[in-house]
Amino acid sequence: MAARVAVVEDDLDILETLVYTLEREGYETSGFPDGAQALLAFRDKVPDLCLIDWMLPGMSGLDLCRILKADQRFARTAILMLTARGTEMDAVTGLNAGADDYVVKPFRSRELLARVRALLRRTQPADTAGAxxxxxxxxxxxxxxxxxxxxxxxxxxxxxxxxxxxxxxxxxxxxxxxxxxxxxxxxxxxxxxxxxxxxxxxxxxxxxxxxxxxxxxxxxxxxxxxxx
The missing domain is CATH 1.10.10.10 (Winged helix-like DNA-binding domain superfamily/Winged helix DNA-binding domain)
Structure with a gap:
């Protein structure tokens, strides 16, 4: 079964590009322009991974991240923050909000997909003897x-x-x-x-x-x- 990936990004050009890139890699991908629409959709389908833009309209990406991490339904959902903020303090702020990783804009598709693959591996139990x-x-x-x-x-x-x-x-x-x-x-x-x-x-x-x-x-x- 394909991993379920959600992208929350208010720049519609970037959103369309990310959805296309992820679908091309075989992921079941959905896109949302803001956090409110994403949360509404997540009631029916919990994603394995969320790509969340830091600067969203209304509810910020950090606020959305905190909401997801406070809800036990999303305990296995990994979060990748997309941000134009490249300082160490900004990265720490995002990680402290509950993000598993972050990538700084502008980024290459290859870099983003490497982060996506790494995060999705972490959401899958290790196939080893003696769980x-x-x-x-x-x-x-x-x-x-x-x-x-x-x-x-x-x-x-x-x-x-x-x-x-x-x-x-x-x-x-x-x-x-x-x-x-x-x-x-x-x-x-x-x-x-x-x-x-x-x-x-x-x-x-x-x-x-x-x-x-x-x-x-x-x-x-x-x-x-x-x-x-």
Whole structure:
């Protein structure tokens, strides 16, 4: 079944081009000029991935992103922000709003499609033996895309889940930011290291008492502390 992709963009020329490009790649694609129309359509069909322009009329792209991430129905929906804002602070703002990734306008179709493929891979459970992984009281299920601490589940985005999955695979192994990036964005080297730091910070916030397990190794990267 083709992945379902939604594009929310008020520039109709860009919207038409993006829908055409994504449909040509085989995705089931729908386009919307504003957030209100998108939310109305999402009542019937929940997308696997949303491409959202930052500067939308009425409801901003950031507001739409926050609304989606606050609704459990969209827990598995990845979000790619489209923005003309290229500063690090703008990128951090978008990621903190719940976006999984961002791309700065103007962008090439090849770059955009690489980001789309990477994000959609994260929304699909890993096809590996042993879906349930445990590190002490921390657990992660690659089939249901759920993770948690003892009897409490975390509310993770697809990107946060994939980062935790990577760390859980090899407790105590240190992963550099570059290694995390290559696992999450294997087709793209344009993503900055800062994006990893933002996703790790958000992951820790959601892990509650288990947050201390994700350790920063100064000057190197991150690791998941093994529990005895």
């Amino acid at each position: 349930l992984r445990r590190v002490g009281d921390l657990w992660l299920d690659t089939h249901t895309y759920r993770a948690g601490w003892k009897d409490k589940a975390f509310d993770l985005t697809p990107t946060e889940f994939k980062i935790l999955e990577l760390l859980v695979r090899h407790p105590d192994r240190v992963y550099s930011r570059g290694q995390v990036l290559s696992n999450l964005w294997p087709d793209d080297r344009a993503v900055e290291d800062r994006a990893v730091d933002v996703h790790i910070a958000r992951l820790r916030e959601k892990m509650g008492p288990a947050a201390a397990l994700v350790e920063t190794v100064r000057g190197v990267g991150y690791r998941l502390k093994a529990q005895e």
